Amino acid sequence: MTGGRRDLPAFLLTVTLIALAAANSLVYFVRLDLTRNRSFTISPVSRELFREIPEKVRLTYYVSDRLRKLSPIPGRIEDLLREYAAHGRGRIEVSVLAPEKMDPPVRPESLGIVPQQIQVVERNENTIATVYTGILISYLDSRDTLPVVFDTADLEYRLTRGIRKLVSGAEPAVGFLIGRPGSSLSSEFRLLADRLSRSYKVMELARGEAIPRDLSALLVVGGRELEERDLHPVDAFITEGGRALFAVDGVEVDLDRNLQAAAVGDQPLLRLLSAWGVEVGRELVLDARCALMPVQRNTGAVVVRTLEKYNHWVKAQGRGLSRTSPITAGLQALDLYWPSPLSLKPPAGVEAETLVSSSGDSWLMREKFSTNPYEAPLFRTLAADSSGGYVLAAALTGPFPPVFIGGQGARPARAAAPASGPASGPGPDLGSGTGAAPASGHGPAALNSDPAPLSRTAPGSEPGGGSAAASPSRAARIIVVGDSEAPTDLSQFSDGAGNIDFFENAVDWLAGDRGLLEIRVRGSRDTGLGRIEDPGMRNAVLLFSRMVNLFVVPAGLIFYGLYRAWRRRSVHDR
Amino acid sequence: MPRIAPLIKKELGSLFNTPMAYILGVTFLVFQGVWFFFLYRFPVMNEASLRGYFGLMPGVFTALVPALTMRSWAEEMRLGTAELYLTLPYREGELALAKLLASFLLLTLLLALTLPVPLTLSSLGDFDPGEILGQYLGILLLGAAAVSVGQFASVLTTNQMSAFLLGFFSLLALTTAHLAAGAPGLPDGAAGVFRYFSLSAHYESFRKGVLDSRDLVFFLLVPVLFQLLTVRVLVWRKWR
Structure with a gap:
């Protein structure tokens, strides 16, 4: 038996372990938000929302399969909803449904979810597809709808506000x-x-x-x-x-x-x-x-x-x-x-x-x-x-x-x-x-x-x-x-x-x-470039940055290369 | 690790002794700068964020990384020095790891040379240091994954250009795999697999400044898997 064949079981075992680790990571995961305002993590207000909820709140995300395949945004929306469920101590329940796959079929429009038309390329042809991406918030007999959700920027605000509104009834x-x-x-x-x-x-x-x-x-x-x-x-x-x-x-x-x-x-x-x-x-x-x-x-x-x-x-x-x-x-x-x-x-x-x-x-x-x-x-x-x-x-x-x-x-x-x-x-x-x-x-x-x-x-x-x-x-x-x-x-x-x-x-x-x-x-800190009010000074800073990053740093790398080549040649000549 | 330190030093030295590293480095820095300041038009976008700068990097890496790694094994095979190299008192895994780390260190150095971008622009607005940290961490992890793919492509062939093309198309496929997930008629399971194997999809959270353990595990497993495959090919060649 050659060395290569001897190692084969270990190789296969390692590949299996890698596959298991990958699958496991999809089930158990954590997120660490490095942004200063924790812009991508739900706020303490939303995390503590369960205290205000006597009965179970249901969040149902209606999203077309087609949209899920085309865009990563539905995945992020789902992540955010799961975070609500994770902090909800069982009082917030989340489900994600594809309207076209439901049995019996459900028309999301009847729930207040507004269909969206998107342009898709199929077989080299531009076609228009109708998709849904909306959230239904249900609490006891009452419900509220977020008719179109395609951005996570203000989604937490809309969800927390919607849940509070339904729970308080006022x-x-x-x-x-x-x-x-x-x-x-x-x-x-x-x-x-x-x-x-x-x-x-x-x-x-x-x-x-x-x-x-x-x-x-x-x-x-x-x-x-x-x-x-x-x-x-x-x-x-x-x-x-x-x-x-x-x-x-x-x-x-x-x-x-x-x-x-x-x-x-x-x-x-x-x-x-x-x-x-x-x-x-x-x-x-x-x-x-x-x-x-x-x-x-x-x-x-x-x-x-x-x-x-x-x-x-x-x-x-x-x-x-x-x-x-x-x-x-x-x-x-x-x-x-x-x-x-x-x-x-x-x-x-x-x-x-x-x-x-x-x-x-x-x-x-x-x-x-x-x-x-x-x-x-x-x-x-x-x-x-x-x-x-x-x-x-x-x-x-x-x-x-x-x-x-x-x-x-x-x-x-x-x-x-x-x-x-x-x-x-x-x-x-x-x-x-x-x-x-x-x-x-x-x-x-x-x-x-x-x-x-x-x-x-x-x-x-x-x-x-x-x-x-x-x-x-x-x-x-x-x-x-x-x-x-x-x-x-x-x-x-x-x-x-x-x-x-x-x-x-x-x-x-x-x-x-x-x-x-x-x-x-x-989630909406001032992200503009307005810290320097004087336009002249602002342009000077931009010019400086361009000069440094487009000329000085690349030139430094070139000089270092030339210096190394010169030194090698000197050593070689000696 | 200390055992392979001399190997890493030797590999790094040989990378720095070729003009290719400098040509690639300068091209990378200038291209990124031109893209960010003139094509993406950072001043006009009026946003204190480097998302635009880092957004293009996964695409840039599909060409840059294979160009950095194409020599590592293919050149040794072509010159016939691979046999000599493999007789050194190191295991195949250590030899492959030394080459991987040397290429990764070179890539890290190139990324370090982009640090003047946030430093020189920071006075213009309220840049989020956490977001920038996430972006650098993400691109380093993506770079490590890309280098391991490039190394694997290099070990499969004896021709540099073939190694480059193989690495380029492999990385291109991995970077854009999430786009294939949207193909009409594709079963859900297959779409999920395509999405999972996309490098740029896993990089997306880092680009926003979020560390997601799913992405972190993916970026750690990809180099392990391709390193394993590289070693497997080396062992197979040795015993052939």
């Missing part, structure tokens, strides 16, 4: 109070409403209507149409610990009248915010880092449509977005249209946090407004201030004083503001006669000396709002954005995909569902 609600002239939820906020409707019941509130106590978040957009009486319920809602986002303008730009801009006068909503520590400047912030505006130019008989930089459409990104707040931490960019600066002077006990600010190369336009894109070269020459870094959105948390619903003769904020100021900063001194003008000097002229009593409404005269005047306020949350256009569908014209994300994050934060917010935020 649907949180978000209300819009719109103060923009001629505007409604269906006419201007379709994108945002669509997105929010995935998680919340979205409703439009009539002006002056009582705000439901159980509303998760209130969005007040624009203030021109809101009278003082319309704001009484808002005042009561916040005073009693409600959550609201205010998107307001200090300067209004009329889209129907050739972008004419005018500073807002004495607006009740701005007075309300001023009393709560947020001054909205009657100025416009312009920024060198801006979005592109579609512009039409007539050159003789030819009409040319181009995209041009428009400094009034501020693109906040990089350092302009707070990395400490979950609302903006994972955001790539936020487009703000003709925004106004905010000055923060939070009342006693209220904490303020800047969420969004303009870049260092931004400036203010005051009184003499020029918004016409054809006058873009003039924009910088009209700068009233160019110190940059203006606050454009902020979040405030704490007990807010009643403003309109104060007791007999109450003046805004005076009644509730304690005598001693907060450690974090001075409270608004609305009664001193010096007004609430911000220290930075961007304050509106209209909100200065001796503001008139804003309301003399007797306690109890407003729905649910009366008792708040006398009792201490409960901790509330508000977000103020110095732009009422940002949540509208205008964002689709500037490619402002981050806008909807921002407002969705803001609503989640207001609703207090920090767990859900963290799921989305951790």
Whole structure:
């Protein structure tokens, strides 16, 4: 027997062991997520979900066999579902079904799963195939469907949210109070409403209507149409610990009248915010880092449509977005249209946090407004201030004083503001006669000396709002954005995909569902290349990297080879 | 391992003494750089990630690795030095392991020369070090698997070009096997086998920064299997 034949049994045994090890690895496996935010591992919120589930939740993934063969994504979706089951302590059950193989046949459309058409090449021909990839979440007699799932990026968020919604049986609600002239939820906020409707019941509130106590978040957009009486319920809602986002303008730009801009006068909503520590400047912030505006130019008989930089459409990104707040931490960019600066002077006990600010190369336009894109070269020459870094959105948390619903003769904020100021900063001194003008000097002229009593409404005269005047306020949350256009569908014209994300994050934060917010935020860190704001410096770094990696390193390798050859020849010659 | 250290040193020295290693190294570095900066257009993609840089590497390795390994056995066979080599006081497994490790070390060095890419770009954005670590680990494991396939191709023939072509087409098949899984009418079991043997499919998790034990085991078993096959061929040749 030759040596080769003697080794044959050992060889065959080793090959068998390798095959067994491979098969075993497919059954028992672990995953280690090296990414900083553990982006590909389910979060603690999802891992602990079983605690909230009294009965069994079933996750059924309907996926066409054909799609499984063509793409690795269904496999990853299945992995994620299995992770839910692994952490579910038997309360989450996962099954994967191919609709075309089921007996009796099931039409996934009847479960809410939407068929998708994909292009496949078969026998050298392009054909269209219909495939399914959707998840059915069932709990007791109720069910929810994720109609199309073909990405794991936000799948955990959608699953955890869906499971929670089914188990709790309650649907949180978000209300819009719109103060923009001629505007409604269906006419201007379709994108945002669509997105929010995935998680919340979205409703439009009539002006002056009582705000439901159980509303998760209130969005007040624009203030021109809101009278003082319309704001009484808002005042009561916040005073009693409600959550609201205010998107307001200090300067209004009329889209129907050739972008004419005018500073807002004495607006009740701005007075309300001023009393709560947020001054909205009657100025416009312009920024060198801006979005592109579609512009039409007539050159003789030819009409040319181009995209041009428009400094009034501020693109906040990089350092302009707070990395400490979950609302903006994972955001790539936020487009703000003709925004106004905010000055923060939070009342006693209220904490303020800047969420969004303009870049260092931004400036203010005051009184003499020029918004016409054809006058873009003039924009910088009209700068009233160019110190940059203006606050454009902020979040405030704490007990807010009643403003309109104060007791007999109450003046805004005076009644509730304690005598001693907060450690974090001075409270608004609305009664001193010096007004609430911000220290930075961007304050509106209209909100200065001796503001008139804003309301003399007797306690109890407003729905649910009366008792708040006398009792201490409960901790509330508000977000103020110095732009009422940002949540509208205008964002689709500037490619402002981050806008909807921002407002969705803001609503989640207001609703207090920090767990859900963290799921989305951790998977969406700022992956842009915006750390270096100066374009010249950025290009220099890129050039340096190209030089090093395309020339210096390869040249170093060549020189090393030449040096080795020279040394060998020297040794050989010797 | 210390026993075969002199063998590894000798093999590595002979690799560095040929212009081929430098030509391949420079071509690899320049190609990767041109791809990343100009064809993939990293600055325009505006993403602080090297997924684009590493995404092409499994494909690049199908040509690079056979070119690195084609000489190792085929040249010895052609020159007739293989017989001499096999009479050294080492077992066939140790001889084959020394050649495998020498080629793998050369590949590791080439990958180390790509480290200036993340280092010079890190100031531009918030790159995830965990993701980059996963990418390097994954490509090293994939490289080890590819080198073992290349070595096996080299031991099967006495002609360098044949060894290169055999290695190239074997790696090409292994890298793109997952695409065959989508062929119409293919039974599920066969599709699963194709998917399992795809190098790039197993590399995908590493590219995202995730270490999956299934991929790790695959990348460890492939070199073991091909090393075993290489030794088997050597033993068979010796006793023929």
